[in-house]
Amino acid sequence: MSRGHLIVISxxxxxxxxxxxxxLIQDVANTWISVSATTRPPRQGERNGREYFFMSREAFEKAIEQDRFLEWAEYDSNLYGTPMGSVLEHIDAGDEVILEIEVQGAAAVKKRMPECKMVFVEPPSLSILEERLRGRGTNSEASIRARMETAKLELSRKLEYDKLLVNDDLDTAAKELADYVTGLTD
Incomplete structure (x- = not known):
């Protein structure tokens, strides 16, 4: 059995x-989405090991000391990280491991695992991105402005990635991503 790959999507x-x-998970066999760890409490309906691995702050900090995360960060007073053990187990089992993560975390993963494959998903334009964010109906005006500023910074780093994917038409972008992932094992 051949080893799988770590595919980082930002x-x-x-x-x-x-x-x-x-x-991608529906269309490509042997794909597995990496589950992050967090110190935030579970929300209603969330199960440990499905949405997140829920940990105490003390246990999370001990895992940091033991170098058990590919990357980790603190957001809104909670710690979030990618457990290295489960990622490596799935890669060794031949799975294509998918890690959906923000740009800074992706750079940290690339340093730890230079062989990972990096995919950057971008909108067709900033105006379409703003329309999408507004269309969600869940973000305040301040949040939309902040997300647009962050998007500009993230887009400036897209050339650091192995594969650029413009998500203009969902079916086309989904096929392009599936073809890229299946092409890694050919």
């Missing part, structure tokens, strides 16, 4: 990463 909020990853 891009601005609203670019369609989550939707493309869901399609």
């Amino acid at each position: 891009g601005p909020s609203g670019a369609g990463k989550g939707t493309l990853v869901k399609r």
